Amino acid sequence: MKRRTFLKGVFSIAAALGMASPVESPAAPDPIDAFSAGSVADVLSALFGDSQVIPSDAVRIEAPLQTTKGKAVSYKVSCDLNGVEMIAIVTANNRHPLNTYVSLFDADGYYSTRIKMEQSSMVTAYIKTGGGLYSASTHIKVSYGGYGMHDG
Amino acid sequence: MPKQTKLRLRKHGTRTEVIVLVKHPMETGSRQDNETGQPVAADYIEKMTFELNDVVVAEARMGPGVAEDPLTGITLGKARPGDRITVSWVDNRGEGGGAEATVR
Numbered sequence: 001m002k003r004r005t006f007l008k009g010v011f012s013i014a015a016a017l018g019m020a021s022p023v024e025s026p027a028a029p030d031p032i033d034a035f036s037a038g039s040v041a042d043v044l045s046a047l048f049g050d051s052q053v054i055p056s057d058a059v060r061i062e063a064p065l066q067t068t069k070g071k072a073v074s075y076k077v078s079c080d081l082n083g084v085e086m087i088a089i090v091t092a093n094n095r096h097p098l099n100t101y102v103s104l105f106d107a108d109g110y111y112s113t114r115i116k117m118e119q120s121s122m123v124t125a126y127i128k129t130g131g132g133l134y135s136a137s138t139h140i141k142v143s144y145g146g147y148g149m150h151d152g
Numbered sequence: 153m154p155k156q157t158k159l160r161l162r163k164h165g166t167r168t169e170v171i172v173l174v175k176h177p178m179e180t181g182s183r184q185d186n187e188t189g190q191p192v193a194a195d196y197i198e199k200m201t202f203e204l205n206d207v208v209v210a211e212a213r214m215g216p217g218v219a220e221d222p223l224t225g226i227t228l229g230k231a232r233p234g235d236r237i238t239v240s241w242v243d244n245r246g247e248g249g250g251a252e253a254t255v256r
Contacts, residue, residue, distance in 0.1 A: 035217075071219060073219070076225070093218065094217055096215060096216070097217075101212070102211065103210065103211045104209070105208060105209050106204070106210075106228075107202065107209045107210040107226050108226070108228065110227045112224065112226075112227070113223065113224070114228045115219060116219050137182060
């Protein structure tokens, strides 16, 4: 949080000096808030403001139903939606639910990664398009958590 | 230890899948060393940028919740043979890396 306080200070000084505000548009997410958030609701408000989430069959997830180790769980998101601006992956039962997100400026609506899971959880993919915020979820059962607690 | 970046392109019809593998510990900062019991400092990639002919087409943000040696993929519908794809990343320690490839 120190860095954040510092940045805020820098921004307010810049604003006081009448310089163009370096703060991005209100729609842009704050990655520090989003990754430090302790609940799914806080992640969503940091990333998407108060956008309504619409569960959709157009969002497809390719992930295992269960895994022995939560250290690295393959997770691929694709969709039939046009104009995809952002894809976020959120593990509800992690202390910090947001795993990762990608902003897409001129790329297809696809994102693949490997996430850490502390325990069995719903893992949700959120896709933001120009038209709305869509989601799909999958439950992944984990026998061993992914933050080094059960290793070695 | 150098944090190597490998970039691979895979064609799916007109689409090009960009696959990036970074040799990176992705330490959460909440783990303890098994032998010394000392806390292991956080060390994870925060941002990964994808460029197509020097224009940013995607930007991934990561937290400690991304697995060690992250394997990250996006697809580009617009990439054509001869186009240059560049990937670069930076971690919370300020270290970075990248790789480049040409679409065939």
